[in-house]
Amino acid sequence: MNRRQLLKTGVLAGGMYAFPGAMAFGGNIPEKGVVENVGHIKVRLGELEIFLFSDGHITLKNPQPVFAPGVDPEEVRKELKRVFLKEDRLEGAINVMVIKTGERLILIDTGSGYHFGETGGRLLHNLKNTGIAPRDVTDVFITHAHVDHIGGIVDNEGKTVYPDAKYYIAQKEYDFWTSEKPDFSKSKNPENPGESVKLAKQVFRAIKNKLIKFDYGETLFSCITPELAEGHTPGHTVFTVFSGDKNIKHIVDTVHTPLLVARPEWGTQWDVDFIQGVKARKLILEDNYRKGTLVMTTHLPWPGLGYIGKNGNDYQWVPFPYFTPNEIIL
Ligand SMILES: [Zn+2]
Numbered sequence: 001m002n003r004r005q006l007l008k009t010g011v012l013a014g015g016m017y018a019f020p021g022a023m024a025f026g027g028n029i030p031e032k033g034v035v036e037n038v039g040h041i042k043v044r045l046g047e048l049e050i051f052l053f054s055d056g057h058i059t060l061k062n063p064q065p066v067f068a069p070g071v072d073p074e075e076v077r078k079e080l081k082r083v084f085l086k087e088d089r090l091e092g093a094i095n096v097m098v099i100k101t102g103e104r105l106i107l108i109d110t111g112s113g114y115h116f117g118e119t120g121g122r123l124l125h126n127l128k129n130t131g132i133a134p135r136d137v138t139d140v141f142i143t144h145a146h147v148d149h150i151g152g153i154v155d156n157e158g159k160t161v162y163p164d165a166k167y168y169i170a171q172k173e174y175d176f177w178t179s180e181k182p183d184f185s186k187s188k189n190p191e192n193p194g195e196s197v198k199l200a201k202q203v204f205r206a207i208k209n210k211l212i213k214f215d216y217g218e219t220l221f222s223c224i225t226p227e228l229a230e231g232h233t234p235g236h237t238v239f240t241v242f243s244g245d246k247n248i249k250h251i252v253d254t255v256h257t258p259l260l261v262a263r264p265e266w267g268t269q270w271d272v273d274f275i276q277g278v279k280a281r282k283l284i285l286e287d288n289y290r291k292g293t294l295v296m297t298t299h300l301p302w303p304g305l306g307y308i309g310k311n312g313n314d315y316q317w318v319p320f321p322y323f324t325p326n327e328i329i330l
Contacts, residue, residue, distance in 0.1 A: 040098075044329040045243050051130065054093065067267075098127075099224070109252075141226075144235060145176075153206070168212050188271075229284060238252050288308045295307060
């Protein structure tokens with residue numbers, strides 16, 4: 001009996017349990033279904049074991065002015081409603097990717113550490129819950145130096161959280177934050193970004209002897225190819241993680257909310273270069289829409305995995321369809 005015959009007889013629609021060959025159609029469904037919530041989802045990508053961890057979330061009381069600064073508030077409210085988001089607050093997840101390959105355990109950024117109080121810094125707990133101790137982490141790949149990405153590198157006593165890890169960052173990103181006077185003149189953030197600069201300098205000082213600079217386009221750990229996506233920060237790094245012919249594109253902070261997927265030109269005050277941020281966002285959305293790539297993001301709804309679709313002329317965030325809660329096989 002093939003799939004068409006099964007559909008005809010209604011077996012797939014109804015009592016699938018009665019059909020012994022049902023697993024033949026369930027190639028991407030692991031054996032175990034419901035297990036307790038452990039704060040992560042495991043993704044099998046070819047030879048790689050990838051974990052998507054929650055570090056918590058970010059909540060803004062008002063979407064504006066951090067997002068869509070200067071745009072008519074009524075228009076923003078309408079758009080939020082249209083994309084099924086709350087009108088009176090803006091929420092962002094903090095999703096952290098961890099890659100296991102051979103003997104290496106690679107963290108992509110470290111979440112917010114102790115900086116966000118109760119709402120962030122859960123990565124460490126969730127790692128431990130999965131049987132991963134801080135000492136097990138061999139490498140930390142830094143996408144950019146904002147607090148929600150590097151905040152988990154050093155604890156509140158000034159000690160490095162992952163004692164045996166090496167750290168990797170693009171030279172361009174490092175140079176910006178460690179320069180004498182980082183230039184925020186192209187940002188729409190009226191607040192003093194001094195705190196961010198202070199934290200970045202402190203963190204880089206703490207890991208100075210373990211810090212390795214990578215080049216865009218080179219392949220790291222045989223599975224990560226970083227690319228420059230300038231705008232959010234000067235060296236903001238997105239990357240492809242791959243195994244054989246399978247891949248996921250991690251676009252990090254190119255978009256923080258489905259609102260910016262739909263309205264990339266509205267932008268965010270968090271971008272160091274607002275106009276370049278819009279440009280990079282549009283390019284990356286279009287590229288991934290055209291290619292139909294599976295995309296990972298740090299701040300889109302947990303666990304941040306999905307596709308860029310289109311609704312008329314507007315891009316649209318399409319979450320990855322999950323059929324089991326804790327593990328997927330790509
Ligand atoms: Zn971020």
